[in-house]
Amino acid sequence: MSLFDHKISELHHMLHKKEISVSDLVDESFKRIAEVEDKVQAFLTLDEENARAKAKKLDEKLATENEFGLLFGMPIGIKDNIVTKGLRTTCASKILYNFDPIYDATVMQRLHEADAITVGKLNMDEFAMGSSTENSGFQLTRNPWDLERVPGGSSGGSAAAVAAGEVPFALGSDTGGSIRQPAAFCGVVGLKPTYGRVSRFGLVAFASSLDQIGPITRTVEDNAYLLQVIAGLDPMDSTSANVDVPDYVSALTGDIKGLKIAVPKEYLGEGVSEEVRQSVLDALKVLEGLGATWEEVSLPHSKYALATYYLLASSEASANLARFDGVRYGYRTDNAKNLIDMYKQTRSEGFGNEVKRRIMLGTFALSSGYYDAYYKKAQKVRTLIKQDFEKVFEKYDVIIGPTTPTPAFKIGEKTSDPLTMYANDILTIPVNLAGVPGISIPCGFVDGLPVGLQIIGKHFDESTIYRVAHAFEQATDYHKQKPAL
Amino acid sequence: MSRISIEQVKHVAHLARLAITDEEAEMFTKQLDAIITFAEQLNELDTENVPPTSHVLDMKNVMREDVPTPGIPREEALKNAPDHQDGQFRVPAILE
Numbered sequence A: 001m002s003l004f005d006h007k008i009s010e011l012h013h014m015l016h017k018k019e020i021s022v023s024d025l026v027d028e029s030f031k032r033i034a035e036v037e038d039k040v041q042a043f044l045t046l047d048e049e050n051a052r053a054k055a056k057k058l059d060e061k062l063a064t065e066n067e068f069g070l071l072f073g074m075p076i077g078i079k080d081n082i083v084t085k086g087l088r089t090t091c092a093s094k095i096l097y098n099f100d101p102i103y104d105a106t107v108m109q110r111l112h113e114a115d116a117i118t119v120g121k122l123n124m125d126e127f128a129m130g131s132s133t134e135n136s137g138f139q140l141t142r143n144p145w146d147l148e149r150v151p152g153g154s155s156g157g158s159a160a161a162v163a164a165g166e167v168p169f170a171l172g173s174d175t176g177g178s179i180r181q182p183a184a185f186c187g188v189v190g191l192k193p194t195y196g197r198v199s200r201f202g203l204v205a206f207a208s209s210l211d212q213i214g215p216i217t218r219t220v221e222d223n224a225y226l227l228q229v230i231a232g233l234d235p236m237d238s239t240s241a242n243v244d245v246p247d248y249v250s251a252l253t254g255d256i257k258g259l260k261i262a263v264p265k266e267y268l269g270e271g272v273s274e275e276v277r278q279s280v281l282d283a284l285k286v287l288e289g290l291g292a293t294w295e296e297v298s299l300p301h302s303k304y305a306l307a308t309y310y311l312l313a314s315s316e317a318s319a320n321l322a323r324f325d326g327v328r329y330g331y332r333t334d335n336a337k338n339l340i341d342m343y344k345q346t347r348s349e350g351f352g353n354e355v356k357r358r359i360m361l362g363t364f365a366l367s368s369g370y371y372d373a374y375y376k377k378a379q380k381v382r383t384l385i386k387q388d389f390e391k392v393f394e395k396y397d398v399i400i401g402p403t404t405p406t407p408a409f410k411i412g413e414k415t416s417d418p419l420t421m422y423a424n425d426i427l428t429i430p431v432n433l434a435g436v437p438g439i440s441i442p443c444g445f446v447d448g449l450p451v452g453l454q455i456i457g458k459h460f461d462e463s464t465i466y467r468v469a470h471a472f473e474q475a476t477d478y479h480k481q482k483p484a485l
Numbered sequence B: 001m002s003r004i005s006i007e008q009v010k011h012v013a014h015l016a017r018l019a020i021t022d023e024e025a026e027m028f029t030k031q032l033d034a035i036i037t038f039a040e041q042l043n044e045l046d047t048e049n050v051p052p053t054s055h056v057l058d059m060k061n062v063m064r065e066d067v068p069t070p071g072i073p074r075e076e077a078l079k080n081a082p083d084h085q086d087g088q089f090r091v092p093a094i095l096e
Helices: A008-016 A022-040 A048-064 A106-113 A156-163 A180-186 A220-230 A274-289 A302-323 A339-350 A353-366 A371-393 A418-425 A429-434 A462-475 B006-015 B022-044 B074-078
Strands: A043-046 A075-079 A117-122 A169-174 A189-192 A212-217 A260-264 A293-297 A398-402 A438-446 A449-456
Touching: A008 A220, A022 A043, A022 A048, A022 A075, A022 A117, A043 A156, A048 A117, A075 A156, A106 A220, A117 A156, A156 A169, A156 A180, A156 A212, A169 A180, A169 A189, A169 A220, A180 A189, A180 A438, A180 A449, A189 A220, A189 A462, A212 A220, A220 A438, A220 A462, A260 A274, A274 A293, A274 A398, A274 A438, A274 A449, A274 A462, A302 A353, A302 A371, A302 A418, A302 A429, A302 B022, A353 A371, A353 B006, A353 B022, A371 A398, A371 A429, A371 B022, A398 A462, A418 B022, A438 A462, A449 A462, B006 B022
Parallel strands: A075 A117, A075 A169, A260 A293, A260 A398
Antiparallel strands: A043 A117, A169 A212, A189 A212, A189 A438, A398 A449, A438 A449
């Protein structure tokens, strides 16, 4: 039994009653890391000394104060593309191998204000480009349910660390499925909030019109508590939305009577494995039993989402990653003849192949003579994809389908062909293009591997997503399963 | 017919400030060709009268008061620089 088998609210209660200390929580985290990190390899950087010092400080506070927030003293892991002041931030790229941020991302400031404790930085696909964390420039993270398999990506370290019990929760980022897909593969809860719900200030940009930071947790309730702290308008991010943040936990009523669910036929069709399909149909039965109804609908432009995404995300990436030039931070080549040569050698030595491939695709799609045919065309199709969702949401409260077409695949299985790897994201990408929120929660197992159920909501309606996810979680016990490790 | 030639790939790599070997150029040509061919399925759709989406929330200009605040201190700004001198970033020769 681990302390982290308790929900955040229970741990909070135990702190209140002085049954445990903050140091106990941090000990638990580092004890578990010592036990399993050899196998899982989720962390790129640990911040043990600072974490323990902060725990001590908070314990002193605990002795004298009775009022403290829910995240007080809770250990958290942070995806390594979120900048942390004074704590190395690499984006799992050699080009940032030694980068020491001089400021905190807004989400980090909010976590500090809430007295959460950063345990360390988590592995990912380089610059969040990938679906398996195999594109990390530093190490291979393994799926805690089967060490021969990938944890998913790009937030693979975040999902694996939570599933392995190294931290009770973590932050990830999601551009085309990078929170939901690893959450599905690792059997945990991962939410991509509405675009604009959480500040992107301090999130190293990949595709700025798609990126969102979100929570990865063991339970839906924990997820809601974490979103509560990080959500909201931020003057430092002009794309963060000026929309009130509701009380997410109060939405967890367990009552979904009369809820109208749409199930897109495109999400249960070709490419989705029979076992995953069956798990989702079984989940829909559970929801029906709780008083919801579901109907099949169509999101007719779904099949175009993948191509649209790769053109748009790569175009944005090619611009965003121009800043890594060996001048102001990060790696610089030793053997350059002149400035242009220095840029080229630095970037070629610093970036991995997937990052180079996307930068080149994006540069091509934006280049003179091709802009209209590729980039602008994709922006127009994005409108059609967004309209598909708007139309369905006129009649239904949520859209439900699988998070991924299959459970976690084997390490090395999809690395040779980029398109095969990309196809793994067909069910998560449309959500980013439309900007709506989506969650993945555990809904079954196939041969001992977790299956994820994706629940998609209207813009800024994370509350309904949480309500449905929580009701399902209460009616099932998939979230209580733990990997053997 | 291939969508992108090896010369185009080399040109794009130059625009993106990436040095690639001939072998890499060949690999990227094959892979980018496959991706671009795949992307051309978008041409099945008539988008003549569809407006492009660049931002999902349809925000207009976001304004704020113009209040001066201190910038990043110079030492901080230079802290991560691979090379600096006299308080400035130092780079290799621009002119041969």
